[in-house]
Amino acid sequence: MKQYRAFCFDLDGTVYRGKEAIPTAVKFIHQLQEKKLDVFFVTNNSSKTPSQIRETLKQFGIDASEKQIYSSALVTAKYVKERFGQAKVYVIGQDGIRRAFQEQNIGMVEEKPDVVVMGIDRMITYEKLTKACLAVQNGAALIGTNEDIRFPTEEGFHPGNGSFVKLVSQVCNVEPIFMGKPSPVMLEMIQQEYGYGKEEMLMIGDNYDTDILCGIRFGCDTVHVNTGVVKAEAVKEKELQPTYYVEDLSEFHI
Amino acid sequence: MKQYRAFCFDLDGTVYRGKEAIPTAVKFIHQLQEKKLDVFFVTNNSSKTPSQIRETLKQFGIDASEKQIYSSALVTAKYVKERFGQAKVYVIGQDGIRRAFQEQNIGMVEEKPDVVVMGIDRMITYEKLTKACLAVQNGAALIGTNEDIRFPTEEGFHPGNGSFVKLVSQVCNVEPIFMGKPSPVMLEMIQQEYGYGKEEMLMIGDNYDTDILCGIRFGCDTVHVNTGVVKAEAVKEKELQPTYYVEDLSEFHI
CATH class of the missing domain: 3.40.50.1000 (HAD superfamily/HAD-like)
Known part of the structure; x- marks a missing residue:
């Protein structure tokens, strides 16, 4: 297993499902935090502010700062500022x-x-x-x-x-x-702001068409977790494949 | 010119444009009525009732009964009744x-x-x-x-x-x-209710993708009038052609 520094998580289907946490994901995030590895949350949800998303994560037992949360809303505003x-x-x-x-x-x-x-x-x-x-x-x-x-x-x-x-x-x-996944803009912004190499970044998600394609288009490694809407069998038929498959994040060792 | 008995008109772009009548169309309809030929109005507008459409036509100097007005709303309700x-x-x-x-x-x-x-x-x-x-x-x-x-x-x-x-x-x-044009359902309903042969019916309109295609799919002759949104030059590039082209209905002799 390569040494990754930046772990970028999708939210719904990966960290929680609707109103319930996915315990294996929460535990995995705690392990990363103990090892001082960087954790980011990358979401297409534009309706909530980073502070509202932070509150949701807190309810599921995850401590995160607003700076770790990249929503399509934030990226869109930054993009408009830069381009227009x-x-x-x-x-x-x-x-x-x-x-x-x-x-x-x-x-x-x-x-x-x-x-x-x-x-x-x-x-x-x-x-x-x-x-x-x-x-x-x-x-x-x-x-x-x-x-x-x-x-x-x-x-x-x-x-x-x-x-x-x-x-x-x-x-x-x-x-x-x-702006949102599968567009690579959110991962590009994380890379620019923290200076990671692409090989140090990992995109983790349950949805091939958004999460996995986003990682592939950006050019980093990807993990498909089988805890959400898109099942591994369906993903295995795709031409471009994720780097790793796991049932849940208890199988992923760092 | 064949002998047609049933003249089916599109409304906006054919009989009027927004809030203004198209005088050549109004005059043509008067001529048909004098010769006791049958006139129908076939519209995709589902927001107005036949009585409201009748009022609009009246303002433009056209007397029509509600039975002459076929809207996609009416046809949809009849279709649901029949099928479901x-x-x-x-x-x-x-x-x-x-x-x-x-x-x-x-x-x-x-x-x-x-x-x-x-x-x-x-x-x-x-x-x-x-x-x-x-x-x-x-x-x-x-x-x-x-x-x-x-x-x-x-x-x-x-x-x-x-x-x-x-x-x-x-x-x-x-x-x-x-249900609406280019689906042939409205013309089929006119045919069923009055017993015309397809060769006795004529569909007149300005919009190729709705009016003319509706006539072609139904199987009757069609007239493209150049008084609306789609110009004759654009229509001439289509594979399936209308039967007649006129600038306006003063050119169409019965």
Whole structure:
């Protein structure tokens, strides 16, 4: 086994499942922390702030600082700041994404934006979608925090942010830019900010199409855990393979 | 020129444009009415009732009875009645589609429907879409009044009903059934109810992908009018061609 320094975890399906912790994952994270190895949480969820995610982790027995949490909201705000400077942004989304833009001092507007940013918004309406469509037709860039078409809940799949971004994209005939996994942007940001080599980083997740592909596109090693929605048998049929397979993280020795 | 008996008109872009009549179309319809030829209006708009559409036509100087108006709402309600009998339906949509279901005595429910029907709904919310997604995952059939991804307005394209049906279809991985043009269901219903031969029917419209394809799939002759959103040059590149091209209906002699 290589010596990894930075362990990047997906959250739902990897560290917890809905409202329950996955004990083998929690124990593994405790071991990493005892050995002073670096732990990061990399999530496509743009609706919660790092502080809210930190609270959730705490409930599951994991101590983490906000700096260890990379959400698609945070990365999107940083990306807009870097690429579009003083752009005005029309935001569809909840707390997490709005807070992230406030913290980057990016102006949020309702009319004539330069960029339309879409994160999951359970209060989305026809009016908001129409505003986004008209802005994009008038030349605004279209950025989605993540491209998940659906996400699992106890009652079945709910519509994910990607399904709404796709709607706007089809109405306007414009290709969106996505920030969340499988885009490698979040792992790139961790690398830049801490100076790791790619060979020192490991991406751990249950979802091939987001987590594992994100690691592969970034160029680091990956672990598929069989504790979430996508089962190992299905992943074994894919052309590009994860580096490791484990049933749960008790099998992964450091 | 063949002898046609039933002239089926698209509305927006063919008979009027937004809030203005197209005088050549109005005059042509008057001529048909004087010659006692049959006129029908075939629209994908499910938000208005036949009585509301009749009022609109009246404002443009056209007298029509509600029986001459075939909307995707009416056809959808009749289709559900025929195919699903006493099914319970969850409806996303406005006046037109709700009224049509009431008139067919089909029960509209919020929970555990057998069929999910989607028409354009400017009050659509995340909650309504989630309800539709969960019902379809639990086995309900998915029917869209029409598949228009976008529709033109004075300020640009707004999201059309098809874009929301596609969203639910992608979240659930289920193919929807569409009632409106280019599906031939509305023309089939006119044929069944009046007993015309297909060679006696003519479909007239400005939009190749809805109107002309609807006529072609049904199997009657078609007229492309150059008064709407899709220009003749673009239509001339298509593999399946309309029977006639006219700039406007003053060129069409009966």
